[in-house]
Amino acid sequence: MLKHDIVIIGGGPAGMAAAVAAYDNGVHDVVILDREEELGGILRQCIHNGFGLHKLGQELTGPEYAAVYKERVLERGIKVYSETMVTAVTEDKIVSARNRDGILKIQAKAVILAMGCRERSRGALNTPGSRPAGVYSAGTAQKLINCEGYMVGKRVLILGSGDIGLIMARRLSLEGAKVEAVCEIMPYSGGLTRNIVQCLEDYNIPLYLNTTVVEIHGQKRVEAVTIAQVDEQRRVIEGSQRRIDCDTLLLSVGLIPENELTREAGIAIDPITNGAVVDENCQSSVEGIFACGNVLQVHDLVDYVSDEAERAGMGAAAYVKGEQQTSSLIKTKAGRGVRYVLPQRVHTDQGAVSLFLRVTEPFGKVRFSVTSGDEVLSTALRLKAAPGEMEKLIIPAEKLAAIRDEIIVSLEEC
Amino acid sequence: MKRDLTCIICPRGCSLHVEGEGKALTVSGNACPRGIQYAVDECTDPRRTITSTVRVSNRENCMVSVKTADPIPKAAIFEVMACIRQLQVEAPLKIGDLILDDVYGTQIIATKAVE
Structure with a gap:
């Protein structure tokens, strides 16, 4: 079994900032386990700008923000296991993972959970209709367009007005698609006001509040969706149904912190945040296991993820050095x-x-x-x-x- | 002229109110001086930073993310996008590398390194 002082699960903005903070607070035997090829997490596909104003004092794109932290990780010589999938974490802080070299077992003194979140999918919505091609979660479409260079459609309807949905409305418009509308089941948008302005208003994309998708049409490919207004209990108002022709439906309907490892380790989960229950140093109910970033709570700004991760990194370093508060x-x-x-x-x-x-x-x-x-x-x-x-x-x-x-x-x- | 705007400079998203004519504008509702600058610019010469991607011709399935080094006039967004779409570049690339010069007085630069 390998031994490391601090094992960090996830190489996105939270994992990178936590690693740097732990190192700078005196614990140098820190490793990051990341399932992707390259550090950066979700920032790698967030090519838009607006990152770093608060934390770095400049306006950067996602890849640029990630590069700043990646540089900090590498210049400290922090070891990164990439393309490495963690399969279990125990209460005793034994981390199991696998990669091309086989199975890895690490006994850690402290563990920092920084796995981020994933998107809610169509299955979670129970939207009736056939199952044609052309239904994407917004983040998947973002990855296809921004990282792989595939356009997802020509006429698009977006369900959900969280920030990813808004950002994708603009991105698709810039790439020549017609975004018919963004529909939001709630009476207000879940996104930042600045994104409503610069992603929807700038491109004349309508935002329909109290509105949801009730049916998806098409056999091989999406041909249209039916949208409808909902009342205060989010029940469909009969007669408000409207068919909108489109070839693509993007879903931006919420993010789920990826806490499978956390639950299996027996760590207490908050039913509202769906993340670990923590103290001010991001320490969970299991001593020596910390959590930060979107796996702890879904954030609106990466700058705050970095702040939170620094607290977790400092907390973990203090724990390893035996400086815990009593x-x-x-x-x-x-x-x-x-x-x-x-x-x-x-x-x-x-x-x-x-x-x-x-x-x-x-x-x-x-x-x-x-x-x-x-x-x-x-x-x-x-x-x-x-x-x-x-x-x-x-x-x-x-x-x-x-x-x-x-x-x-x-x-x-x- | 009277106009209500939402500042897009930072996530705080201040609700701005602008009154006046030409360049003599009074701005209220801003929490910081950048809000005044944004409101004046937005009423006289609205600009946006544009981000997109360019295909890397000597790497398989590889895109490099790019941005305008400075904001460009809002009215020119689609023209600039049409330019960007025609580009191809060759790796290696560093962050900040020049992709296209002289686009409305600014440049298109890489925002990602490709080895």
Whole structure:
């Protein structure tokens, strides 16, 4: 059996940033196991710009952002096992994997989970109709067009207005396809407002809210889809059905953190984020196993993935060096208007703690408050809040030190 | 003139309100100075950075991602895309390598390394 101090599963933005942070915090025996040929993860197919403004102070494309971190990994001599698929992680931190050379078993002192997420597929939607060619998940279409140079269709309808769907609406338009519309079952888009503007409005692509696809037509190839409006319970409104001719349907209907390894390791999963339950250092319910990036919570911005991964890398390095904190853990809880709060529990003696959260629905001006018992730990005013945009609140160290009761984050409209 | 815009410079996406004529515009709603610049540009000379891919002729099934080094006029987007679509390049390529010069005063450059 091989032995390494820190084993990182996944070579995307989270895995790379975690590796660099662990190394820079004094643990040099760090390895990355990645199933792809090349480091970079999903960034390799995200050729659009808008990455790095917050973290690197410049606007980069996905491949450029990935290259910055890849360089940092390589210049530190961090070992990367590429085309290596991890098949199991145990509670004792034994990582099993396989690649061209055979089966690999590594005893790690700490493990960082950075496997990212995958797309929800057509099967998850139960859309009736035949099963013709021309139905793609948005990320698959993105990979085909951007990495392999295959165009997926000429007339396209996109279901789901998350950021990937919006980005692909623009990309397909630029490559000469006609994007008929983007349909969103919810009354609001799950994507960033800037993407609605620069991906849809710039190209005159209509966004139909409260609208879904109810049937896919065509035998060999998609010939049309039927869309329909839905009511507040997301039931189809009879009579609102409309047939739209197209040869391609793109699905951008949500991302699922890839936590199969996490579950098998017996790590507690949060039913809302579908990621591990963690503390402020991204440590899971199993000591010495950390999680970061989209496998922990689906992010809107890679910059925040890198931040989170750095916390995980630092946490793992501290664990390996035996510098773990010992104070009691206080749970956090989502209150009014808040869908989830991460981390789900925090130590009280480790200085200021950042809380990340998403709201349940779009709001105008709101005041967030973080409370524990009768104590208000912090408040923050926002001109608007939307589920597609992650919020960050900070609890100051001196407030944290004194608390005993669970921490509740809620909002009020003002 | 009165116009409501959403700033696209950063993910914060400020709601901007622009009033005035010609270049004498007042902007409100911006959280940072870049918002003012964006709003003025958007009302006088709207521009976008364009990203796409170019086929690498001496590698099998290989595309290199590219971008305009600076934003180009919004009205020229499809013309520039037509140019990009006709290009082929040869590896090796580094990030920042010139792919096409003099496109509306800027260049098309590689955003990915190909060995």
